[in-house]
Amino acid sequence: MAKDVKIEQLWIPDSLEAPDAADFLAAVEVGRKVRMQTWGSDDLAYGPLEKLLEFADPYERQLILVAKVDGEIVGTVDIALPLTDNLDLAEFTLDILPEFQRQGVGRRLLQAAEQLARNEGRTMILVDTNHPGASLHEFERAQLVPGSGQGFVPLESREVEFAQRTGYTLQHIEQFSSCLLxxxxxxxxxxxxxxxxxxxxxxxxxxxxxxxxxxxxxxxxxxxxxxxxxxxxxxxxxxxxxxxxxxxxxxxxxxxxxxxxxxxxxxxxxxxxxxxxxxxxxxxxxxxxxxxxxxxxxxxxxxxxxxxxxxxxxxxxxxxxxxxxxxxRVIYTWNAPENRYLLTVNQQLGFRTAGVTGIWQKELPHLRTSNS
Missing domain, CATH: 3.40.630.30 (Gcn5-related N-acetyltransferase (GNAT))
Known part of the structure; x- marks a missing residue:
């Protein structure tokens, strides 16, 4: 168990050059390192400016909670709150540095994010897990299939164990493919x-x-x-x-x-x-x-x-x-595994399966208010 984990909301600077941008840059770097660990490249990582621009999105409000150990950011959870529809929904992206995984940091961050979402009136949480193609073969014996659609995630992977332990249900699978250009x-x-x-x-x-x-x-x-x-x-x-x-x-x-x-x-x-x-x-x-x-x-x-x-x-x-x-030089795409029509087209074009993303869901109890 990581000692003295502090959870706090990340300050979003006005620009990357601002004196108060250091934590924001460190949080973005956590995301990059986690994607390097998962996919072997940082193709799917946000750059700092790309991430900063997301906070101006009129369709969803973005918040980030960070976990700090000895003043250093070791984990983040991005929280997206849709503003135009799905007003009961919050979407989380949880990233923990490899050397701080399996130490309770993710659980602490997730609990804090769920509490924040509940305070915002959100009762349905979506979170995803990512599984590169190689891990699908490695764990082929033990598979978890989703509530709807086709595909599977490897039952014995750390991410799947964590999602199940924290009360999430596998809802859907997206197949993830890449093609060289x-x-x-x-x-x-x-x-x-x-x-x-x-x-x-x-x-x-x-x-x-x-x-x-x-x-x-x-x-x-x-x-x-x-x-x-x-x-x-x-x-x-x-x-x-x-x-x-x-x-x-x-x-x-x-x-x-x-x-x-x-x-x-x-x-x-x-x-x-x-x-x-x-x-x-x-x-x-x-x-x-x-x-x-x-x-x-x-x-x-x-x-x-x-x-x-x-x-x-x-x-x-x-x-x-x-x-x-x-x-x-490379194009990425996600498809439902049951969409044979598009998967066949993608195969003809030279797309190869890179892995799968599992989409998990959890319903939070409604907050009781004194006025109700």
């Missing part, structure tokens, strides 16, 4: 030919970066809403509700991404006969790290599947990404 030009030509052959001139591609053209704005909102309705509700994490999109909400989301320095590369596909947008795919480039990019949503409406549109738009978008951001 740029794509091989022969592969691109072959895949484009295959996709074009399947859709037989019935569709047209449209591209934009950062801002959707006015002419497609409402069409994208309709597509987002329809695609949300297409998903089998039994595969969703129960507390996640789909936002209803309109043009104003999409413009606001673009403004937030731009304010955070993020770039967004989009390819959409139009069904020529109806003039409707029926598919869309998005890649996000972070503000302060051009070499690592993230594949976000890929949507294709149910009635247009089977025409290789997912393949068509993803190949085109990855090619555009390489033209606009030639420093990008």
């Amino acid at each position: 740029p794509l091989d030009s022969k592969l691109v030509a072959d895949l484009q030919a295959e996709a074009e052959d399947a859709n037989n001139g019935r569709y047209r591609l449209h591209h934009w970066t950062d801002r959707c053209p006015d002419r497609w704005l409402e069409a994208v909102a309709v597509l987002e809403n329809q695609a949300g309705a297409d998903v089998d509700p039994s595969l969703q994490v129960p507390v996640e509700q789909d936002m209803v999109f309109d043009g104003a909400i999409l413009r606001e989301a673009e403004d937030v991404a731009i304010a955070q320095g993020r770039r967004t590369v989009v390819t959409a596909v139009e069904h020529l006969a109806s003039g409707a947008l029926v598919g869309l795919t998005t890649i996000t480039v972070l503000a302060h790290r051009a070499d690592v990019v993230f594949q976000d949503d890929t949507l294709v409406l149910q009635e247009h599947r089977g025409n290789k549109l997912g393949l068509l738009i993803k190949v085109a978008n990855m090619e555009r990404l390489t033209e606009q951001f030639p420093d990008a």
Whole structure:
């Protein structure tokens, strides 16, 4: 058990150069070291400026609690409180330096975070655990399957044991994959030919970066809403509700991404006969790290599947990404393991499984108030 663990809320400085920024920089470094330990690289770690910009997000309030031993930060828990929907929800990201794991630091931080969330009126907590591909083979004998959907996490891993001991239930699995960039030009030509052959001139591609053209704005909102309705509700994490999109909400989301320095590369596909947008795919480039990019949503409406549109738009978008951001060397994506359609497309493009993320849930008792 670590001696004299002090839990306190992290002060968020106005800038990284401010004299009071030292603790903030140390907290971000804890996250980087934990990701190095988990994945063998810091590709998935926030840079300090990226993290600082997150605190201006109008859609969620961010807080960080830190654990200190002898004045040094040895663990952090990021707390995200959604502000527009899911107002009963808090999402935690817990990071403990490798040399302070299994010493009670994580439990102390988690209890403090749960207390804070409860004081904010949040009763549903989500927390995730990350498991690299190699550990899945190592622990293959003992598997824990989620409450909904497919996949498993290794039952005997430290993170899974900790989540279960602290009262969390495994709700859902996300498969995590990576693909090296740029794509091989022969592969691109072959895949484009295959996709074009399947859709037989019935569709047209449209591209934009950062801002959707006015002419497609409402069409994208309709597509987002329809695609949300297409998903089998039994595969969703129960507390996640789909936002209803309109043009104003999409413009606001673009403004937030731009304010955070993020770039967004989009390819959409139009069904020529109806003039409707029926598919869309998005890649996000972070503000302060051009070499690592993230594949976000890929949507294709149910009635247009089977025409290789997912393949068509993803190949085109990855090619555009390489033209606009030639420093990008790897792209990461998360998918539900039951989404065979997208996983097959990703495999064709060269994505390889890097691991899985387990999403865990815990319901906190409601606080009784003197007025009730």
